[in-house]
Structure formats: structure tokens, C-alpha cells
Amino acid sequence: MSFPDISQRSPQVRRGRSALAVAGLLVLAGCGSREAASPTAPVALTVTTTTLETAKLARSIVANGTVFPWQDVIIGAEVGGYRVAAVNIDVGDRVRKGQELVRLADDLLAADVTSKRANVQQAQATLENAAAALRRSEPLASSGVLSASDLDKLRSEEIAARARVEVAKAELEAAELRLRYTRVTAPDDGVISSRTVTVGQVAQTGTEMLRMVRNGRIEWRAEIPESRMREVKVGQAVDLTTADGAIIKGKVRTVAPTIESATRAGLVYVDIPVGSARPGMFARGEIVLAHSDSNMVPVASVVIEDGYSYVFVLGADGHTVQRRRIETGIVDGNLIEIVSGVNPGERVVDKGAGFLKDGDRVDVALADAERPS
Template sequence: MRPAGKPRRLLAVVLPAAVSFALASCNAEPEAVKAESRPVRAVTTENRIAGDDIVLTGHVEAQNEASYGFRIGGRIVERLVNVGDRVRQGQVLARLDPQNEQNALRSAQAALAAARAQLNQASNAYDRQRQLLSRGFTTRAQYEQAEQANLTARSQVEDAEAQVRIAQDRLGFTELKADAAGTVTQRRAEPGEVVQPGQPIVIVARQNGRDAVFDVPAQMLQTAPGDPEIRISLTNDPSVTAIGRVREIAPQADAVTRTFAVRVGIDNPPEAMRLGSTVVGRVMVETGPVIEIPASALTRIDGQPAVWVVDPDKNTVALRQVTVDRFTPAAVAVSSGLKPAEIVVTAGVQALHPGQQVRLLGAQP
């Protein structure tokens, strides 16, 4: 029989060795996990000139509108155009009752005929006195009197001729004519009304150009470029487009909206952009250099936007706070916090921690 004490000593020797092997195995497993690199996707940052699309809604107006009115007063007997009618140069738009002006013209013509008869009589008397004076059969005083009567009669004829021309002009003023082709946009008087000189009768939009008019806030005017190219499209048919440039900015803000009316001249306006059509204007305003990264790269630190930046030498990541300038559905524009040529993690950001080893699956420029 074996002594009872020896197996106990052998067990005491074996147990510490097994425990030590097990502890060594446990310590080795975390080291292996810690050394393992996590695969991530990343992009390389670069500066870009960012811009914002400013979109405004406006309407189409004529570049020039003429308000036509009679140069004399009277009663309208005929208005020959309506709203929407196209007119040509020289077309009659409306007429006044011409009876008074016709009578004035006939009176002026009669006065001219009388003046010419007096001139003929005075001219004959002057010729006789001139011949008699050369022969010595009349006095110098009578000759000078006949000469003065001739000059007076000639002046009266010139005055009568001027009165006839004035009467003819006034008769012509009873017809209101368009001085350029265009489209009637408003009518301000109806037949039978008695109007005053210069009172608007019809308003015609001339066909020498069209404007897109927008109400623009003052702050937007300050940040807009000097001579931007504006893309204009119809709201009910965006396929109808045109290009325009700012032609005029109102010097004073609207009393109600506090906005400034900006007129944009449309280059070669399509036929579909009729007067009064509602249009949309778009202009790109540069906001300076920014760095755009995919939206999936964005995370948070202390409630602020942040991204994971890869150290290319150690292949470790660090969390860095950034300032976001604007958001788009697929990307974010970062104005500060990143530099060009840095590597930013775009996929796998939820499972990272500071100083973690990573393995790049693809750095995209």
C-alpha cells in the first residue's frame, strides 16, 4: 500500500500548473482581439467651391409699357381694341367726337382765304405805289404806307396758315394711334366717356422685350453676385426655359413686403412665356470653399457633428468635431474641422472607438 500523504502532494503540484496555463490562455485571447483591425470604407477629402441655388417666383411683364391717351379732351365715340388684342404701329386705338375740331379747321381755312385776299390786294397796291414813286407821281409817305400794308397782310397770311396747321393737328388728335407694335394689357375708358387731355385710355405692352419680375429680400441682394446668369422656367411647364440677366433693381423697397423689385431681361423669350405668366428664377450663389463628404460619415460628439479621421501612418482613427455648412440628401458640406487630403471613414462609424486600428477597404478620392 502507498502512503496516504503522497497523492496529495502530487495534486498540489499539478493544480498550479493547470491554473497557470488556463490564465495564460485567457490573457492571450484579448491580445489577439485587440490586435485585429476593423475593416472600414473611407474617402479622401478635397476642397470644392460650394454654391447655393436661390429660387424665387415671379411673373412676366413687358420691358416697356405705353399708356396711351388723347392729347386733347373730348367725348369718346369709338374704342377699337380690347385687352389681349395685338396692335401694329400706326393702328387706330380709339376716336373722339371730331365735330368741334372739324369746325375749328373750317374756320381757320376761311381765315386763311381772307388773309390771302387781303395780301393780294395789299400786294397790288404796293406795286402801283412803287411804280408811281419811280415816275414821281406819288409821295414817299403813300409808298411807305402801301409797303407797310403789304407786310402786314403777308404776316396775317402766315398766321392764318399756322392756325390751319394747328386745327389740322387737333383734328388728327381725335384719333389715338399706336406708335409701336404690341399687345393691349388694359383699357381705362369706354365709348361715351368724356376724357381729359392725357387721361389713359389703353395700355399697350410693346413687343421689344420681356422681363421676369421678382421680389427679392435686401439680404439676398447683398450676397448675390454682380451680374448673375439667371435660369428662368415656367411653373406650369418646367421644360420651357430661358436665360436672363438683371436689367433693373428698384431703388426703393416695397412699403408692405420690404422687398425690392428686380427686373430680369429674358433673352429670346419662348412664345409660351406670355405676359403675366408665373415663372421660377434660379441663380447659383457661391458660398466659398468647403469639403463635401458623404452623409454616412457624420456622427456626433457632445451633441455636435463629428467624423472619424484615419491616421495614415498608424491606421488608427480619431473623432474630430466639424462645422457643417449645409446638408443635401446624399452629402454634407463641411466648412471647418477638416483639411484637404485627409481620410474620413464613411462606413462602419457606429462600431469605432478612439485609437482603434482600422483596415481601409477603399479610399476614394
């Protein structure tokens, strides 16, 4: 096999190959010059900033609790075995102290009072006879007609008759008291919250008939962690929010002197206005402890990294940020307290903080509130 001699190729082919080689060298030279002429420049991120300012912050404890009656009074009959003749009230009625609520059948007790009254009259008659006999016998004893033993006997009979009168009176008073107990009355002003009694049933002594919220007063009770119990004081203001969104103002009435060992929490009792809530309702409460000056920034300004909190502070040149580790405090809505790490008056990155690192260059855009209208 024979190969063609390169020297025998045409001049046109040799010229074409030379032109391609020159073009390739020019392309490589151009690429190299562009790479050398375009160094990578950092891109500035557009952010917004906020100035750290001092504001009044209400320090508070938030807890969940339930509304209870101030005092839940259980009302029942003080005599048993008698039929309920009338029920004069119902759930939700407001009653006054001494008002008749339930009446029991009193026929038997009224008859017993009449009998006891007759016994008193009989005992008084016996006493009068014994006293008269003693008065007649004393002159006879002085003259020697009546012996001393007979006189002593008459005196003892007079004393016994007087005692029987007192016993009869006491029995009459007890019978009259039982008769009065057939009228079940309200022990104080209040609102009836429960009724279990019905007409016709036989009442038993001490069995619950009615339940009453004394004076209509209600209170909110909540458990506070033992670590914060010392901060709660009598008279502190409390803002309650019910399940339907209603806002109720209250005040701490008292703080329990003990801690529940099972929950490590103590009870706080808060007075709230009459009629503002119903016993059994759930409410979220905020106990206002004090008002103090605090440095606040938007929550979006704080970046969490490796378990620590940081913010980016705008430098003096207005284009470079510095990452600072901070200590945070209370969260109030969309603001968070900065306890340390930033000084009042410094500008902190708000929007865009999550994309920055220490030393980055930024362009600061005006926030919506700062833009001219």
C-alpha cells in the same frame, strides 16, 4: 418555558442543513467565476462611408421676385371732350407701331379744319391785294405823286397781310393735328395688357385708355441683400422656377445703382424670353455667380454639436473613427460643401454618424451603389 436542546435534534435534520450550506457556497463561487470571466467588450456599430471627392459646384444667389413688363406703356387721348366712336383692340392683342387702336368722333374737328383752310385762303387773297397795291404805288412815289408816308403805309399793310397768312396756316396745321389725334395709335410694337376705354364715353386728355407691354418684353425683378450685391454682374445666367414648376432661363440685364434703406437690399433686373411668363407672376430665381472645385459630402455626414459642425473620418485600420471639426459651405441638394477639416480621398461616415463619438470602432457596410449586382 423550555426550549428544545439542539443536541437532541435528529441526525437527518443536521445533515439537511449542512447540504444547503454547501450548495449555497457553490452557487456564490460559480457567480464570482462568471463575472470574472466575462469582461465588457465594445460593440462595433455598422455604418456606411463615402469618399470625399472634388466636384464642380455652381455658386449662386437664391432670391424670390416678380415678373414685370420691361416697359409698361400707358396710352391715352391727346385731345379731350370728344366721344369714343370705336375701340379696335382688346386685352391680349399684339399691335404694331402706328396701328389705330381707338377712334374718337371727329365731326367738330373736321369742320374746324375746313374753317381754318378757308381762313388761309382769305388771308392769301388779302396779301395779294396788299402786294398789288404796293407795286402800283412805288412808281407813283418815285415821280412825287404819292407821298412817302402813304408808301410806308402800303408797305406795312403788305407785311401785316403776309403775317396774317402765316397765322392762318399755323391755325390750320393745329386744327389738322387735333383731327389726327382723334386716331389713338400704338406708339410702338407690343401687347395690350389693360383696357379701360369703352365706346360712347367722352375721352379726356391724358386719361389712361390702354396699357401696353412694349415689344412684349418682360423681366424678372428681385431684391438682393446689400452684402451680396457686389457679386451680381450683368450677363450672369439666372434659372427661374415659377409657381407651376416651369423652368425659365434668363440673364441679368442690369443691377440697380442704389440700395433701399428700408430693406437694405438692391434690385436686380433679369431679361427672360418673350411669352415665357406673365407679368405679376412669382418666381424663385438662382443667379449663377461662378463654377469652382468643391469638396462635397452628404448632408447626413455632418453632425452639429455645441454650435459646431463635425464629421467622423475612418482611420487607416478601417475600423476606428476620428471626429473632426469642419467648416461647411454651400448646400447643393443632399450634398454639402466642406471648406476645411477633411482632405480629398479620406473616407467619411455617412449613415450612422449621429450615433458615434471620437475613437469608436465601426464595421463598414457597403453602400447600395457599391454592392455587387
